[in-house]
Structure formats: structure tokens, C-alpha cells
Amino acid sequence: MSEAALENVMRQAGGRIVAALAARFRDLDIAEEAFAEACAQAAEAWPAQGMPRDASAWLYRVGEHRALDALRKQRTRERLAPDPPDPEPSAEDAMVDDARLIPDERLRLIFVCCHPAVAVEARAALTLRLVCGLSVAEIARAFLLSEPALSQRLLRAKRKIAEAGVPFEVPGPELWTERLQAVISTLEVAYAKAHEDAAGTGPRAGYATEMLELTRVLGEMLPAEPEALALAAMVRYAEARRPARLDARGVMVPLSEQDPALWRRPMIAEADAYLESASALRAPGPRVLQAAVHGVWCARRGLDEPPPWPKVLALYDALLAQRDDPIVRLNRAVALAEVKGAKAALSEVDGLSSDTLKSFLPYHAVRADLLRRLGRSAEARAAYDDAIALEPTSAERLWLTSRRESA
Amino acid sequence: MQFLLLIYENEEVYGGPDKSGPALKAISGRHMSLVKELGPVRLAGAGLKGTALATTVRTTNGKQAIHDGPFAETKEQLGGYYLIEAPDLDAAIAVAKKVPLTKDGAIEIRPVIVPPAQP
Numbered sequence: 001m002s003e004a005a006l007e008n009v010m011r012q013a014g015g016r017i018v019a020a021l022a023a024r025f026r027d028l029d030i031a032e033e034a035f036a037e038a039c040a041q042a043a044e045a046w047p048a049q050g051m052p053r054d055a056s057a058w059l060y061r062v063g064e065h066r067a068l069d070a071l072r073k074q075r076t077r078e079r080l081a082p083d084p085p086d087p088e089p090s091a092e093d094a095m096v097d098d099a100r101l102i103p104d105e106r107l108r109l110i111f112v113c114c115h116p117a118v119a120v121e122a123r124a125a126l127t128l129r130l131v132c133g134l135s136v137a138e139i140a141r142a143f144l145l146s147e148p149a150l151s152q153r154l155l156r157a158k159r160k161i162a163e164a165g166v167p168f169e170v171p172g173p174e175l176w177t178e179r180l181q182a183v184i185s186t187l188e189v190a191y192a193k194a195h196e197d198a199a200g201t202g203p204r205a206g207y208a209t210e211m212l213e214l215t216r217v218l219g220e221m222l223p224a225e226p227e228a229l230a231l232a233a234m235v236r237y238a239e240a241r242r243p244a245r246l247d248a249r250g251v252m253v254p255l256s257e258q259d260p261a262l263w264r265r266p267m268i269a270e271a272d273a274y275l276e277s278a279s280a281l282r283a284p285g286p287r288v289l290q291a292a293v294h295g296v297w298c299a300r301r302g303l304d305e306p307p308p309w310p311k312v313l314a315l316y317d318a319l320l321a322q323r324d325d326p327i328v329r330l331n332r333a334v335a336l337a338e339v340k341g342a343k344a345a346l347s348e349v350d351g352l353s354s355d356t357l358k359s360f361l362p363y364h365a366v367r368a369d370l371l372r373r374l375g376r377s378a379e380a381r382a383a384y385d386d387a388i389a390l391e392p393t394s395a396e397r398l399w400l401t402s403r404r405e406s407a
Numbered sequence: 408m409q410f411l412l413l414i415y416e417n418e419e420v421y422g423g424p425d426k427s428g429p430a431l432k433a434i435s436g437r438h439m440s441l442v443k444e445l446g447p448v449r450l451a452g453a454g455l456k457g458t459a460l461a462t463t464v465r466t467t468n469g470k471q472a473i474h475d476g477p478f479a480e481t482k483e484q485l486g487g488y489y490l491i492e493a494p495d496l497d498a499a500i501a502v503a504k505k506v507p508l509t510k511d512g513a514i515e516i517r518p519v520i521v522p523p524a525q526p
Contacts, residue, residue, distance in 0.1 A: 116473035117462040117496055156459065160475065163425055164460045164518055167495035175497070178473070 006046060010039050013056030014133030015106055015210075017063060022112070023105035025067050026168045028130065028158045034067035035059070106131055107221045108170050110214070111179060113157075114186040115166045122157035123182070124189040129154060132210040142193040142207065184227050184287070187214060191235050196393060208242070211235050219274060229278035230287040236271035237294035240264040245395070252399040256307045256338075260300045268298045289319045309338035326352045327360075334366055342373040361390040365400060372407040380407040409450065413485065424457030426520060451490065454520040462496060464503045465513040471504055478515040490519070 014035065021031035038059045052058040113126040125143060128134045140150040160166070171179045194208040215232035222228040244262035247253055275295050278288045296311045316332035329352055337345035349367055357363035368383035384404035388397060422428020431454070442449055458477040465472050489506065493499040496516070503514040 115496075117475050117500075119475040159424065160460055163456060164462060164516075165493075165496040165499065167497050169495075169497070171497060 003043075005051065006039075006043060009042075009051075009055040009059070011133055011210075013059060015109075015131045015214075016104060017056060017060045018130055018133065019105040019109035020060060020103050021063050021067055022130070023103070023108050023168055024064075025071065028112075028161060030067050030070050031063075032130065034063040034070065037066040038062035104217070106214075106217050108168055110183055110187075110218070111170050112161060112166055112168055114179070114183040115161070116178070116182050117164055117166055118157050118160060119153070122153045123186040124193070125150060126154060126157050127186055127214075128190055128207070128210075131214060132207065134207060134210070138207065142196075180222070180225060180227065183218070184231055187211070187218070187231060191215075191231075191238075195238055208235075208239055212239060223277070224281060226278040226281040227285060227287045229274045229281075230285075230291040233271040233274035233278065233291040234287070234294055236267050236274065237291065237298050240267035240271065240298060250395055250398060251402065252393075252395040254399075255297055256309075257303075260298075260302055260305075263298065271295065271298065284318075286319060286323045289315055289322070293319075307338070309335050313339050326357055330357070330360075330363055330366055333370075337370060337373070342370045346370040346374065358386075359390065361387050361392055361396075364390070368400075368407070369403065372403065377407050380404075411488065418457045421457070424459035426454065426457060431520075453490070455517040456520055458517075460518055462500065462516045463513050464500060464516070465511075466508055467511050473500060477517075478513045480513070483512055 017038075018031050018035050021034055022028050025031060025034075041062055042055075042059060046052070046055075109131050110127060113130060114123045118126065125139050128139050128142075129136065136147055136151055136154070139145075140147045143150065145153075191208070191211045194211055212235060215228075215235045218228045219232040240263050241255070241258060243264065244258035244260075245253060271291075272295060275288070275291050278284070278291065284292065293312055293315045296308045296315065300308060313332065313335035316328065316335055319328050320332060330349065333345045333348045336348060346367070349363075349370060352363075354363075364383050364387035368380050368387060371377075371380035371383055381404055384400055384407065388400050388404070392400060418424075418426075420428075421430050442452070461475075461477040463474045463476060463478050465474060489502070491499065491502050493502060499516050503516055506514050508514075
């Protein structure tokens with residue numbers, strides 16, 4: 001059995017196992033450590049004895065024992081009477097498949113990680129660590145943090161959860177709106193990090209896959225929440241376009257120039273279904289409208305079909321009516337440039353407060369593009385320089401550089 | 408009359424948010440003797456876990472929002488307190504949301520240190 005096979009099982013079942021252990025023992029540290037020990041034990045036992053028929057059930061059971069051991073030790077340390085040992089699993093237990101053996105507690109764990117009492121900047125990282133099983137190194141890379149800084153952040157968040165009394169429950173309906181918002185925006189942040197890497201190779205490609213799974217779980221468990229469904233749709237639309245996001249030289253391809261023939265149609269169909277369910281529930285909120293923008297783009301069948309700019313503009317108008325913020329206005333300006341011309345769009349963009357947007361790369365990229373189209377070359381080049389100075393990904397940098405040269 | 412005495416000091420000396428360092432042990436003996444000395448003069452009192460474990464429910468223009476961390480404004484001053492028993496943080500937040508405020512303000516929630524059970 002290869003190391004890759006073990007890693008694969010740990011990746012796929014890890015979140016579910018950690019969630020089940022955390023829900024059972026109400027302790028994130030114990031769950032995480034128990035799972036790590038189970039994995040270490042598997043790495044030793046499996047190559048010699050072969051992989052068990054149900055690898056995740058094996059990991060869960062070993063993890064359970066490790067957690068009980070840890071709790072026993074903890075109690076002894078605190079000089080409390082030790083619990084009687086748990087009975088060994090029976091042969092019947094061993095036959096049960098993991099779907100029934102391991103309760104799916106991931107939603108509970110997501111709500112714990114995204115509790116409003118947890119520091120905002122720790123929520124996404126904690127969710128990725130515990131629910132998706134990403135390593136500290138992977139998350140640190142995605143969030144542009146050093147590993148010690150991220151570890152510290154995670155440690156602080158886990159401590160807060162353990163000692164401030166954050167409950168291991170999916171909150172009741174009276175708290176739904178408040179808590180669901182925290183969950184959805186956390187997952188949005190988490191996905192944005194995965195999406196930034198257009199090349200999507202290496203560890204982060206797997207991370208985007210985890211987001212597909214996580215949003216599926218959320219959608220399945222909350223089928224009447226349009227925002228949850230919209231998020232599931234959005235992640236799918238974006239992932240469906242991944243094969244078309246770079247050209248052969250590794251340069252970013254903007255959405256309107258991507259060849260729709262390269263997009264993953266089955267994933268788009270899945271996204272359409274989510275969007276349809278979300279729209280059927282009630283009048284569309286901001287996230288549903290944002291997903292609808294993706295939907296309009298992904299309905300394009302080929303480069304010979306005109307880009308859906310008028311529809312995109314109409315959706316951004318509707319979005320603006322609900323959420324007037326500079327980012328929405330900036331996105332709307334991109335569509336406006338195509339429908340009404342670069343001049344109208346530029347005056348809109350220049351009306352935005354550059355203070356809030358000056359560290360936002362797309363702001364400079366959009367301005368640069370509009371200036372270039374209006375023939376204001378020197379200003380365009382300066383704006384491209386501002387964008388490039390904000391450390392884009394290599395694909396984006398190549399694209400910005402080539403545009404700058406044509407300005 | 409009744410008075411509330413609020414203890415302010417640098418929490419760092421207690422060695423972490425759960426105050427599990429040696430400093431707490433060292434000082435609790437002194438607290439004990441004060442409690443003994445005060446007798447019926449002392450009505451209630453407890454240690455609080457550190458501000459790293461604080462959660463704040465802030466009300467701004469009538470809207471309540473929950474944040475990680477302690478109350479950190481200087482415009483408002485401590486005006487009272489409730490000591491409550493609640494099964495978890497969500498239950499404590501639910502109570503905090505009910506605490507009346509005349510206008511804007513914040514209710515800081517801090518876990519209370521429970522003395523270890525005697526063997």
C-alpha cells in the first residue's frame with residue numbers, strides 16, 4: 001500500500017472522522033490529536049498488514065480509543081476517578097460500514113469553527129484545518145502567513161472554543177440568520193483562497209475539491225437556505241471554468257475570453273440546479289444574485305456567442321440595489337464598460353473612494369484597462385504598475401504585464 | 408450600602424488566559440485569607456478567565472452583534488454586572504442579549520474560574 005493511498009484516505013475521511021470525534025468528546029484538541037495518532041498507527045500497520053476493507057472506519061475506531069486514552073490520562077492527572085475502559089468493538093461493529101458507524105457531524109464542526117465568538121481571521125483557517133483536514137503548511141501558504149503565525153492563530157481559536165464554552169451544536173433556528181451568515185462568509189473566504197490560484201496545481205487544487213464537498217454538505221443539510229445553495233452553486237461555476245483559466249503559456253485568461261468549450265459542463269449543470277433551487281425559495285438575496293452572474297456566464301456555449309454583458313449589468317444593478325459597496329460598483333463598472341463604453345465606466349470607477357480600494361488589486365486592473373481603452377496610455381501604464389505592485393499570482397502578473405505592454 | 412470592587416491588573420502575570428500558572432495559586436491563599444477576614448462583609452466574588460476568552464455582544468443603533476474579544480472602548484464605562492449560570496456560551500449570549508441598555512453599549516461575557524474539585 002502506498003503512502004499516497006493512505007494520504008488519500010486521510011484526506012477524504014479526515015474531516016468526517018475529526019468532526020465525529022469532536023462532537024463525541026466535545027474537545028477539538030483531543031479529536032485532532034486522536035486522529036493524528038490513528039493516522040500514525042495506520043502508516044505503521046497498513047503497509048505490513050494491508051489496508052483494512054473499510055479504512056475510514058478503522059481510523060475512526062482507533063481514533064476513538066486514542067481519545068478515550070487521552071481523556072483517561074487527563075482525568076488521572078486531575079486526580080479524578082478513572083472511567084472504566086470501553087468495551088472492545090465486537091465483530092459485528094467491525095462489519096458495519098463507515099457511513100453508519102461514523103455519524104456525519106461536519107456541519108456541527110463547521111458551526112463551531114465559525115462561531116461569532118471565534119476571531120474572524122481564524123475561522124476560515126480553523127475550518128480548513130479541522131473540517132477539510134488541510135495541513136498547517138497548506139493553509140499558511142494559502143493565507144500568506146508564516147506557519148508559526150498560523151499555528152498561533154489556530155491555537156488561540158481552539159483555546160477560546162474549549163474554554164469559553166462554545167457549544168458543539170448546530171444552533172437552533174432562532175440563531176440561524178446570525179450564525180449562518182458567519183458560516184457562509186467563512187466558507188466564501190476559504191474558497192476565495194483556493195480560487196486565487198488559477199493554475200490550481202499542487203496542494204491547493206485538492207483544497208478547491210474540498211470546498212466542493214463542504215458546500216455540498218452545507219447544501220444538503222440546509223436545503224431551505226438560499227444563501228447556502230447559492231454558495232454551492234458559485235463554487236461549482238468557478239471550479240467548472242478552471243480548465244480555461246490559463247492559456248498554454250500560463251497566462252491568465254479573463255472570463256470573457258475563456259473558451260466555453262473547455263468548461264466542465266456536468267459541474268455547470270450541478271451549479272445550475274443549486275441556483276435554481278436557491279432562486280425558487282424566495283426573492284434572491286445578494287449571494288443568489290452573485291451566483292446568477294456566474295450562471296449567466298456559464299450559459300455561454302462558445303466564443304462565437306456574444307458575451308452576456310447586458311445580462312451581467314442588469315444583475316449587478318439588482319445587486320447594487322441590495323448591497324451598495326465599492327466592490328459591487330467596481331464589478332458593475334466592468335459590465336458597464338462593455339454596454340455603455342469605457343468612458344462611462346471610468347467616471348464610475350473614479351467616483352469610488354480610492355482610499356478603501358487602493359490595496360485591492362482588481363481596482364487598479366479595472367482602471368488600467370479602462371484607461372488603456374480610452375488611449376490614456378501613460379495613466380494606464382501607471383495603473384498597471386499599481387496592480388502589479390500588489391503581488392498578483394504569476395498567471396495574473398503575466399496577463400497584467402502583457403496588457404501593460406499593449407497600452 | 409453595597410459596593411462592587413473591581414480588580415484590574417496585568418493579566419499576563421497569571422500565565423495565560425486560563426490563569427493556570429503558579430501566580431494564581433500563590434495569590435489564591437491571600438484571597439482566601441481576605442475572604443475569611445471579611446466574613447459576612449463579602450457577599451460574592453470570583454476570578455475571571457483572561458480577556459482572550461472574552462466574547463462581547465455589542466449594540467449599535469439597536470443592532471446586536473457578537474465579537475471575539477473584550478470590551479475595548481473608552482466612551483462607555485462599566486455600570487453593573489450579572490453573574491449567571493448557563494450551560495454554554497450560546498446560552499450566556501442569549502442572556503447577554505436580554506440585558507437592557509438605554510442606548511448603545513456592550514455586554515462583555517467572561518468565563519468565571521471554577522475552583523478545582525477537592526479530591
